[in-house]
Structures are given as structure tokens and as C-alpha cells.
Amino acid sequence: MASLKDLRNRIASVKATQKITKAMQMVAAAKLRRAQTAAEAARPYAKRMEAVLGNIASAVSGGPDAPLLLTGTGKDNVHLLLVLTAERGLCGAFNSSIVRLARDRANALIGQGKTVKIFCVGRKGYEPLRRQFEKQIVEFVELRANKGVTFADAQAIAEKVTGMFQAGEFDVATLFFSRFQSVISQTPTAQQIIPATFPATAVVAEGAAATYEYEPDENEILADLLPRNLAVQVFTALLENGASEQGARMSAMDNATRNAGDMIKKQTLIYNRTRQAQITKELIEIISGAEAL
Secondary structure (H helix, E strand, O other), X not given: OOOHHHHHHXXXXXXXXXXXXXXXXXXXHHHHHHHHHHHHHHHHHHHHHHHHHHHHHHOOXXXXXXXXXXXXXXXXXXXXXXXXXXOOOXXXXXXXXXXXXXXXXXXXXXXXXXXEEEEEEOHHHHHHHHHHHOOOEEEEEOOOOOOOOOHHHHHHHHHHHHHHHHOOOOOEEEXXXXXXXXXXXXXEEEEEEEOOOXXXXXXXXXXXXXXXXXXXXXXXXXXXXXXXXXXXXHHHHHHHHHHHHHHHHHHHHHHHHHHHHHHHXXXXXXXXXXXXXXXXXXXXXXXXXXXXX
């Protein structure tokens, strides 16, 4: 049985840990407000751009002049998995859920005889994937942990992916991230970004459908907008990841604080019982000694 000194040290250690988890919870709550606002502000632009590109792409016949980012290479032998995770842990299952989704997709593609390449963004995704897919990892980007992501970060990642595609290094690219729903709900998502895919149903205004004439032609517009849309999709995914990370960390630290409180109560009860047992033992020894005299 542990001594009273060991129990006091244990209680003090858990109390110190509880202070840290409570502070981390409050910091995550403050960061969550900014991250959630940024993620929600980016959604309308990304959706509108997707709708516009979908309308333009529907008018393209897919001829030889059509951009490769839209039509693809015509093959699906080589797949690039762009996995976005955080730089830090202590955020529950946020990182592991994204890694699990990417790992399952990679194993399924390998089982079908496809070639898989992995592009990791974030240290917490790179480390677990490296243990199983070290040879498949072709690129690793480490984001700034203490500063928020910017569009320049997303554009740099998108340019690397576009350069690899133009060099013929892969046929299909899929983006993996966590879509923010609420503080307690983050949805791991896999989204194909190359070749570009758009919703089958376009939003049509009330009344007769309008006919548009594009100048310059559709292919030139798509050639300019598709790389930009790729950067927008990566940036939106990074913002969704940022909000999801802070929400997951806030929930995880709240659970850790509560667990620490329960542990303190249990250890305090054990301490009091042990102390009472020692006092009772000393009293019995005193009384037995007095009776022996």
C-alpha cells in the first residue's frame, strides 16, 4: 500500500495536470471562435466557385483543348492521397480519424492493384502513415503550429500538387480532411480534387434557365480557374481542419479535466482512509501498551 507521502504527491500531481488541461480547454475555446468564423466565412465562396465552374464545365464537350485538371488523364492507375492533419496532438480522435480514413483508402487501392502516393500536410498525419507507407510518401509539408494558415500556404500546396500532375506522376488526387460540424462533431472527409468533380445538380434560379455566352471560351476560363479552385479547396479544407482541431481539443481537454477531478476524489478518499487506518493502529498500540503495564 502506498504511503501517505506518496498519496499526497500523487494528488498534487493530478491537481497540477488538471490545471493544465483546464487552461488548454480555455485556450482552445478562444481559438475555436476565430477558427470557426474563418471556416464558415470560406464556405460560401468555395460553394459559389464550385457552382460557377460546374456550369462552365457542363458546356465543355471534353475535346482535346479541355484542361487536364477537368478531364484527367483518362486513367486511374496512380492515386495521390493528400492528407491534411494537425501539427499538435491532445485533440482526441481528430488526427487518428483522418489517418484511418486515408489508410483504409490506401489499402483498398493497393488491394485493387493501383499505385498509391501520399502527400502529407501536418506532422500528426505524417508520423503514423510513415510507419506503414514510408515508401509511398512522396512529399511532406509542415505547417506553422503557432500561426493560422493563410491562402499562401494553400496555394503553395496546390502548386506542388498541380506540378506533380502536369509531370504525369499521378492520375487521380483525393483530399483528406475533417469537416467541422460542431464542437463535439467533426466528420472525416475524402474529396476528389483531380480530375475536378462538381455536383450533378446545379442551382437554378426561379424562372426560365438563362443561356450564357463565355468570352474567352470555356476552355480558357477553366484553364485559369481550375488551378485557383484547387487552391481554394485546399484552403477551405485547412480552415475546416483548424476549426475541427480546436473543437476536438476543447472536448478532449474538458473530458481530461473531469477525469482528473474524479481521480482526485478517489485518491483523496484513499488518502483519508489510509490516514485513518494509521491513526487507529497507533491508538490500538498505545492502548495495548497501557494495558500491558
